[in-house]
Amino acid sequence: MKSTEVSAAQMSFPDFAERPRFAEVSRERLPTNTTANRHAVHRWFNFIAGFAPEFVAQQCQTLVDGVLLDPFAGCGTSLVVAQSLGHRAVGFEAHPFFVRIARAKTEPPPQESRLRAIEAALLNGIQAPEQASSLTKSAEAFLGKLFEERTLQQLLGARSTLEKAGMGADDVAFLLLSRVVDRCSKAQTDGIYKAPTSAKKADLPLDAIHTVIGEVRHDSALIGWSEKLPAAVLHHSSSEDMSAVETASVDVIVTSPPYLNNFDFAEMTRMHLYFWGICGSWREITNAVRSKLVVNTTTALTGHRDIQSQHRDGIADSLLPDLDPIVAALAQERRVRTGKKEYDLLVYPYFAQMTRVLLEMQRCLVNGGAAHIVVADAAFYGIHVSTPQFLASVMSEMGFQDVRCIKLRDRGHRWVLNKREGSPTGLGEYHLSAKRERAS
Ligand SMILES: C[S@@+](CC[C@H](N)C(=O)[O-])C[C@H]1O[C@@H](n2cnc3c(N)ncnc32)[C@H](O)[C@@H]1O
Incomplete structure (x- = not known):
């Protein structure tokens, strides 16, 4: 099973004809x-x-x-x-x-055409890195501790490209890039305090984009774009x-x-x-x-x-x-x-x-x-x-x-x-x- 897949037994969204099953948990x-x-x-x-x-x-x-x-x-x-x-x-x-x-x-889960447009904007964006000096001083100092310099520039490039492509208000695009940001951070992203001192493995932006889009694409196809939602x-x-x-x-x-x-x-x-x-x-x-x-x-x-x-x-x-x-x-x-x-x-x-x-x-x-x-x-x-x-x-x-x-x-x-x-x-x-x- 590929890493983006959730097995049918675990899936809480099998389809809308059949209600999902939730396993017993402790x-x-x-x-x-x-x-x-x-x-x-x-x-x-x-x-x-x-x-x-x-x-x-x-x-x-x-x-x-x-x-x-x-x-x-x-x-x-x-x-x-x-x-x-x-x-x-x-x-x-x-x-x-x-x-x-x-x-x-x-x-409603994104259709493939929309996902492709988001994916293209993100991939183009990381090819057009942007200087972190576009951030406020506080933001630049804080984010500078969480990312490799090049990674942060690529992520900022992705943010700008989404905006330029008219997807600044797209919530799925926002979620996807937010997950990419999480995965690319060098600090713990367990949600407590993203303290620069708590190191973790950081993904490269390209890998992170493939992973998170893969999950959303897989789940959306499984659910189907449904009027019944x-x-x-x-x-x-x-x-x-x-x-x-x-x-x-x-x-x-x-x-x-x-x-x-x-x-x-x-x-x-x-x-x-x-x-x-x-x-x-x-x-x-x-x-x-x-x-x-x-x-x-x-x-x-x-x-x-x-x-x-x-x-x-x-x-x-x-x-x-x-x-x-x-x-x-x-x-x-x-x-x-x-x-x-x-x-x-x-x-x-x-x-x-x-x-x-x-x-x-x-x-x-x-x-x-x-x-x-x-x-x-x-x-x-x-x-x-x-x-x-x-x-x-x-x-x-x-x-x-x-x-x-x-x-x-x-x-x-x-x-x-x-x-x-x-x-x-x-x-x-x-x-x-x-x-x-x-x-x-
Ligand atoms: C314990 S978390 C809820 C997590 C949620 N059950 C989940 O599974 O994702 C509490 C949430 O309440 C939000 N919150 C705090 N004060 C609020 C308020 N006055 N009105 C609405 N939301 C608030 C916080 O931003 C936070 O997201």
Whole structure:
């Protein structure tokens, strides 16, 4: 089997006459992206913060001709699964890079003529290298550490050629060149921080183009350019306001929000933001990207430090007796710790924003519709924040029924207290589920 092929048994998009089959995977893998490369389309672009297509498929089992909503669409895993199972899908993604990736994966697969045009532009582009001095100083310095000089010039040539060929707005072309960029980087591209220090093998641009076009060509031919592909609509905006979705129009929600103290989604995409010219400096990354996302890391506090009490006002009263002592303890730790991390300032913004998203989710769901959320707890300076349980209690208070929280996998023991203080379990990723109440 050639490297671009996915075996029929693993293929989650066999054709549209027959629904795809999703194999059983272990519970530990459900919140991870480790099975994504087994599946057509999912493998075009996925990242470490994604969940398994199998997790989404599980939640769609009883759905017939339904509508799925994902308020934090990322690379589009849940939307692609919904479409492949014959359901309509709607998503929200506030990040300008991920929204284009998810759109490329959810539009009807590209026909051969379009793929050929993209391929020709990319191949011509690497023959017409462009000086990195066309980038901003910050972008040039950062990208200069990730690529061999010649490689970066070739990739920039490919970017310009796509634009000149009128394909600057083509999301499939954008996805393909983004993957090529990933493969040609000398630094780890596992999506955490593309730090120049974490070396990896870099492809040459020509090889990378052949590989990624090969995958998209193979999968697109397999799926067929199909009128039957159910629609997926992806909104480039924050899910704190989902007014573009009609009230009581969604059957199932499958999603995973940013976790507290986990990935900074702006930072993790710095290579692509600079490469595409979406941002030219750290400040622009904060203003144009970070500020649009749920506040989950201390790098995202710009504009939130002075409105802590406003955020606190947006949180259910019942949750404040849990959150207030955590915020006070973190503020105390900040005073004595050398790092002086402002963890205390993350808690109110995060839960206020998540409360707004949960309210919107409740509004969008039909009566009896279900919400499935993959989310993790956090530990700052050894102080535990049980995010899944807190979100569960907010949902119960809002009137969601059948609220359940199941641990899917362990994520380490960074906060476990010593025996004297009582030793709870370590950090984990959880499946939080609930039903919107039925009308009586
Ligand atoms: C955990 S990832 C979701 C990954 C997705 N399940 C997948 O498999 O690709 C969370 C996503 O939420 C996005 N995000 C953060 N804040 C948002 C907001 N307020 N509205 C919409 N999307 C947001 C981030 O950019 C990120 O792509």
